[in-house]
Amino acid sequence: MSGPQHRIGLIGSDISGSLSPLLHETEARELGMRDHSYETIDIAARHLAADAAAVLVRTAVAEGFTGFNVTHPCKQTVMSGLDEVDEHAATIGAVNTVTVRDGRLTGHNTDESGFRAALDMVLSGDELGRVVMFGAGGAGSAVAHALINAGVCGLTIVDVDSARAASLAGRINASGTVAVGATMGEAAGHVRHADGVVNATPIGMDGHPGTPFDVTLLTGRQWVADIVYRPAVTELHSAARDLGCRTVDGAQMLVEQAADSFALITGVQPDRSRMRRHLAQTLAGRTRAQPAGMHS
Numbered sequence: 685m686s687g688p689q690h691r692i693g694l695i696g697s698d699i700s701g702s703l704s705p706l707l708h709e710t711e712a713r714e715l716g717m718r719d720h721s722y723e724t725i726d727i728a729a730r731h732l733a734a735d736a737a738a739v740l741v742r743t744a745v746a747e748g749f750t751g752f753n754v755t756h757p758c759k760q761t762v763m764s765g766l767d768e769v770d771e772h773a774a775t776i777g778a779v780n781t782v783t784v785r786d787g788r789l790t791g792h793n794t795d796e797s798g799f800r801a802a803l804d805m806v807l808s809g810d811e812l813g814r815v816v817m818f819g820a821g822g823a824g825s826a827v828a829h830a831l832i833n834a835g836v837c838g839l840t841i842v843d844v845d846s847a848r849a850a851s852l853a854g855r856i857n858a859s860g861t862v863a864v865g866a867t868m869g870e871a872a873g874h875v876r877h878a879d880g881v882v883n884a885t886p887i888g889m890d891g892h893p894g895t896p897f898d899v900t901l902l903t904g905r906q907w908v909a910d911i912v913y914r915p916a917v918t919e920l921h922s923a924a925r926d927l928g929c930r931t932v933d934g935a936q937m938l939v940e941q942a943a944d945s946f947a948l949i950t951g952v953q954p955d956r957s958r959m960r961r962h963l964a965q966t967l968a969g970r971t972r973a974q975p976a977g978m979h980s
Contacts, residue, residue, distance in 0.1 A: 689719035693744050696755035697728040711954045734758050738765030751949035752782040759822025766791045776829050778822035781945040795826035798941025806932045813879025814838040818896040820852040824884035832861040839863040840874045875901040883910045888918035895920045904928035913938045916967040
């Protein structure tokens with residue numbers, strides 16, 4: 685199998701350590717797609733602000749790129765540079781995948797489907813109950829919609845920007861699920877009474893150590909999800925696991941959203957099981973090499 689040439693770009697900040705290039709290019713080789721490359725377009729390395737993404741995506745198409753993934757902090761700012769945003773991504777208010785067809789750029793969101801699939805792997809058939817989510821940015825918006833589509837009965841959204849949390853809560857309320865925004869100072873009370881807690885912030889990833897809240901608030905009865913996958917086991921994930929919580933790690937979401945994105949951009953369905961195996965091997969190798977050690 686050879687097929688058309690694909691030159692994919694990942695747009696975001698501080699993305700030199702992203703595993704998305706390896707994940708996509710390895711699966712493309714396994715599928716026999718020889719003319720396939722995946723490159724980072726790092727706004728931090730170029731000393732650009734997040735709003736530059738709208739222009740960057742257009743410039744990159746002129747340079748021969750045929751599709752994109754988009755990560756923090758560009759999932760919302762890239763949207764103004766697109767010709768179209770599909771209904772699903774428009775509802776979420778964030779784009780993490782851009783397809784290029786006949787010169788037209790269309791935005792999609794696979795973070796939502798990726799997180800929902802990861803949840804199903806661990807919590808399939810379980811009542812999700814009341815959930816507290818930290819982070820109201822582009823990833824947080826997608827995760828919030830995944831949670832309501834998965835059937836949570838109530839959602840509290842916490843963000844350092846309380847206005848942003850309130851805005852996302854308002855959009856979720858419009859869908860019929862009860863959601864409220866909360867400040868960081870109010871978070872402890874919500875976490876204590878939650879059935880599930882989700883980290884949709886960069887806190888915990890390499891270069892941003894720590895946890896988004898005091899982990900002593902957790903009990904073994906809660907389930908905990910973290911979208912961070914570098915390191916493979918975050919401080920939050922480790923603490924939750926030690927307490928006996930059911931946990932959903934960021935690697936599960938990474939593979940699922942990457943597989944959906946791969947299919948959208950190339951038109952070829954990847955082997956998700958193979959992608960999971962390869963990522964697990966890669967993460968295990970990096971953990972052994974660097975024991976101290978978001979999406980895309």
